[in-house]
Amino acid sequence: MPEGDAIHRTAERLRVLEGDVVRADSPHPRAALLGIAQRIDGRRLEHVEAVGKNLLLTFEDGTVVRSHLRMHGRWRVEPAGRPILGKPWLVLRGSEWQAVQRHGPVLELGRGRTDRLGPDIMARPPDLNGMVTRFRAADQTRALGEALLDQTLVAGIGNMWKAEALFTAGLKPWVGLRDVDDDRLRLVLLAAARLMQPPRRRGGHLVYRRVGRPCGRCGTTIRSYPQGDDARMAYWCPTCQEGTEPRGA
Numbered sequence: 160m161p162e163g164d165a166i167h168r169t170a171e172r173l174r175v176l177e178g179d180v181v182r183a184d185s186p187h188p189r190a191a192l193l194g195i196a197q198r199i200d201g202r203r204l205e206h207v208e209a210v211g212k213n214l215l216l217t218f219e220d221g222t223v224v225r226s227h228l229r230m231h232g233r234w235r236v237e238p239a240g241r242p243i244l245g246k247p248w249l250v251l252r253g254s255e256w257q258a259v260q261r262h263g264p265v266l267e268l269g270r271g272r273t274d275r276l277g278p279d280i281m282a283r284p285p286d287l288n289g290m291v292t293r294f295r296a297a298d299q300t301r302a303l304g305e306a307l308l309d310q311t312l313v314a315g316i317g318n319m320w321k322a323e324a325l326f327t328a329g330l331k332p333w334v335g336l337r338d339v340d341d342d343r344l345r346l347v348l349l350a351a352a353r354l355m356q357p358p359r360r361r362g363g364h365l366v367y368r369r370v371g372r373p374c375g376r377c378g379t380t381i382r383s384y385p386q387g388d389d390a391r392m393a394y395w396c397p398t399c400q401e402g403t404e405p406r407g408a
């Protein structure tokens with residue numbers, strides 16, 4: 160899953176096309192049905208931005224193409240004129256560069272920025288107060304670890320940084336929102352923001368995908384258990400992180 164930081168790197172590469180009038184084309188039949196290429200063909204690409212896990216491409220008439228890459232979506236930027244192989248979802252040809260989007264799957268047309276997304280964890284500085292406000296407006300019986308992946312509360316945190324940020328802040332993924340005060344919540348979000356911003360910490364993960372191995376801080380065996388509706392695997396150290404263990408684990 161491309162996380163917020165990977166999306167920001169993709170946005171950075173796509174910015175070589177900013178200011179270009181693009182020729183747009185959707186060779187993939189399912190993408191062609193969306194009619195997106197027709198809407199933007201021949202228009203100037205004004206602005207590329209990453210918001211959470213979404214790439215937003217804004218064109219001169221205010222049309223916004225939103226691209227959410229899910230598990231397998233990829234954007235590739237290459238010199239203009241390279242032959243296009245296969246059936247990409249969207250091809251944007253500029254004067255010197257072309258961008259090719261493969262494996263969709265989520266492309267949408269809209270106008271203006273979507274405000275359903277929470278504040279971006281990669282913003283400098285991150286809007287921690289805005290995030291806390293959204294967390295407090297959410298159902299307080301939800302588990303903190305699950306809420307951190309809810310893109311409407313905070314945009315850009317994926318499963319790996321969720322695990323690492325919770326370890327850093329010393330809270331288990333299973334702690335209920337109602338048991339975390341605003342200061343602790345801010346601490347978790349700040350940990351995520353710091354871990355995700357370059358320069359990155361060197362060395363391996365703290366808990367992510369380390370199940371059954373000793374915690375680097377205390378030696379306790381790292382645990383894992385699926386969390387949330389889509390059962391993403393959560394990882395934690397039973398000793399270094401406060402809070403309840405999951406029911407049934």
Ligand SMILES: [Zn+2]
Pocket residue numbers: 374375376377378379396397398399400
């Ligand atoms: Zn530990």
